[in-house]
Amino acid sequence: MPGRIYLLNDNSSLIPMEEAAYDSEGLLQGLLAEHPDLLAGDQINAEKPRRWMLVTREMAVPGEEQGSPRWLLDHLFLDWMLRELRGDVLSKA
Numbered sequence: 001m002p003g004r005i006y007l008l009n010d011n012s013s014l015i016p017m018e019e020a021a022y023d024s025e026g027l028l029q030g031l032l033a034e035h036p037d038l039l040a041g042d043q044i045n046a047e048k049p050r051r052w053m054l055v056t057r058e059m060a061v062p063g064e065e066q067g068s069p070r071w072l073l074d075h076l077f078l079d080w081m082l083r084e085l086r087g088d089v090l091s092k093a
Helices: 025-034
Strands: 006-008 014-016 053-062 069-078 084-087
Touching: 025 053, 025 069
Parallel strands: none
Antiparallel strands: 006 014, 053 069, 069 084
């Protein structure tokens, strides 16, 4: 049984949060770009959690060195040690 998540409002009432699908890939991509802390850096290293910085969105990636673009990367993040995280958001549609 999955755990529940609650939101505590200003009246000290708990509001249960219900799981729902995102309306679009663009919405989720925007949330990740604006809030990179959504990425689980603490699950990689609990003692020194990775903190991600967005470098760019919608980056063309060549298939070979100096080649023409072959893929499109949704997000490129770096942590404080310049380790990269490449992200692609896909919908189930």
